[in-house]
Amino acid sequence: MSTGAIIIVVVVAVVVAAALAVRVVRGGAGRRERVLRRHFGPEYELSVAEHAGDAPAAHRELEERLARYRELRTGPLSGELRERYVAEWAGAQELFIESPERAVATGDQLLARLARDRGYPSDSYAEQAAALSVHHARCVQGYRQIHNAAARAREGLADTEELREAVVHARPFFEELVKPPHHGEVHQVPTPAPRTTHRSRRDSGRWELGLGHTKKGGAW
CATH class of the missing domain: 1.20.5 (Single alpha-helices involved in coiled-coils or other helix-helix interfaces)
Structure with missing residues (x-):
C-alpha cells in the first residue's frame, strides 16, 4: 500500500x-x-x-x-405534631383576611419549621430548599414562592393577589410534608365545618379572595 x-x-x-x-x-x-x-x-x-x-x-x-x-434521613411527624401543624395552617388562612402580609409571613415560618421537624436542614433557607428539592421536587417551588413573597411583603412590594397566589401554591408542599406515613395520596387538609348556614362577613371575604373550600374539602 x-x-x-x-x-x-x-x-x-x-x-x-x-x-x-x-x-x-x-x-x-x-x-x-x-x-x-x-x-x-x-x-x-x-x-x-x-x-x-x-x-x-x-x-x-x-x-x-x-x-x-439523596441519603438524608427524614421521618414522619407524630400524630400530635401533625395535628398541631394542621391547626396552625388553618389559623394562618383565617389571618389572611385581616392581614395578608402577616398570613404569608406566618405560612413561610410554619413551612420552615415543618421541614425542620421532618428532618431537613435548618441552618439556612437555601440549604433547606436544596435538600427539599431532592425529596419533594414536584412541589418545593411552592415553598420558594411563599418565602419570596414574604420577603417582598416586608419591603412593601407585594400586592394581595401575589400573596394569595403564593399561599395557594404553597399548599401542596404543606400537604406533602404533613401527610401521614405510607399515605399514598396527597392528604387533603381538613377544614372545620361552618357553624351556621349563613356566611359571615369574613367568609364572604374569603370567597372573594378565592380562599374558599375546594371541591375536595380543603381551603386555599
Missing part, C-alpha cells in the same frame, strides 16, 4: 473514531439529562433557567444536590 493510501486510511479512521466519540458523549449527556429531568421535574427547568440556559452547569448543580442530600 502506498504512503498516500495509508495516510488516507489513517485520516478516515481518525474521523470515524472522533464521530463515534462525539456520539457516545452526546448519548451519555442525553441519558444524564433524562435521568435529571425524571427525578427533578420542574426543578430541572428552573435550574437551567437560573444558569441562563447553560444545561451542563445546571446538570452539575443538580447532581451535587443528589449526591449531598
Whole structure:
C-alpha cells in the first residue's frame, strides 16, 4: 500500500473514531439529562433557567444536590405534631383576611419549621430548599414562592393577589410534608365545618379572595 493510501486510511479512521466519540458523549449527556429531568421535574427547568440556559452547569448543580442530600434521613411527624401543624395552617388562612402580609409571613415560618421537624436542614433557607428539592421536587417551588413573597411583603412590594397566589401554591408542599406515613395520596387538609348556614362577613371575604373550600374539602 502506498504512503498516500495509508495516510488516507489513517485520516478516515481518525474521523470515524472522533464521530463515534462525539456520539457516545452526546448519548451519555442525553441519558444524564433524562435521568435529571425524571427525578427533578420542574426543578430541572428552573435550574437551567437560573444558569441562563447553560444545561451542563445546571446538570452539575443538580447532581451535587443528589449526591449531598439523596441519603438524608427524614421521618414522619407524630400524630400530635401533625395535628398541631394542621391547626396552625388553618389559623394562618383565617389571618389572611385581616392581614395578608402577616398570613404569608406566618405560612413561610410554619413551612420552615415543618421541614425542620421532618428532618431537613435548618441552618439556612437555601440549604433547606436544596435538600427539599431532592425529596419533594414536584412541589418545593411552592415553598420558594411563599418565602419570596414574604420577603417582598416586608419591603412593601407585594400586592394581595401575589400573596394569595403564593399561599395557594404553597399548599401542596404543606400537604406533602404533613401527610401521614405510607399515605399514598396527597392528604387533603381538613377544614372545620361552618357553624351556621349563613356566611359571615369574613367568609364572604374569603370567597372573594378565592380562599374558599375546594371541591375536595380543603381551603386555599
